[in-house]
Amino acid sequence: NAGVMQNPRHLVRRRGQEARLRCSPMKGHSHVYWYRQLPEEGLKFMVYLQKENIIDESGMPKERFSAEFPKEGPSILRIQQVVRGDSAAYFCASSPSRDMGSPLHFGNGTRLTVT
């Protein structure tokens, strides 16, 4: 299956720990987006990356959150010192181009639970 791969599927962390979420885009896709989905809420944009570059991080909380998309390997969303409010589903999406209308292909998400 050459779809967007996210791991882990479920992640449990205690308050204060770090969470690392991984995303491998579809083959041939160099544009990666991270979204967060809280219960009863829509998907909220967090960050848009291309290889080795953060293009738009306007949806990222100012502290504790960071993202990268290195030349080799998956994109990583890192949350330091997690708090209960970080509990959510985090979805990664990729697209083959930045053309208007190029649909995003989503992974199955990582469900983070902070205890």
Added chain:
Amino acid sequence: GQNIDQPTEMTATEGAIVQINCTYQTSGFNGLFWYQQHAGEAPTFLSYNVLDGLEEKGRFSSFLSRSKGYSYLLLKELQMKDSASYLCASGGITGGGNKLTFGTGTQLKVEL
């Protein structure tokens, strides 16, 4: 800013037709997307409209009126497997990318 409104939930009968409406108020509008999301799964792309009018794709059709800030998704010959959340999203360019702003989704329940 971006604001997207769609009904929270709808119920319809197997074999029937259902229309899910979406209104939007966005700056820098670059098209309207519809996604389907089953519980616990990834959103999957259904349709994209950038020009006014109706786009038909099998049992699913999507309509856009840019002047009214309005779109709808039409599902025909409903099947039980169509029970899912339907997400309306507006596209906007950010640094050349296709950043989407999503509504909260319409939970569709298909009954016998």
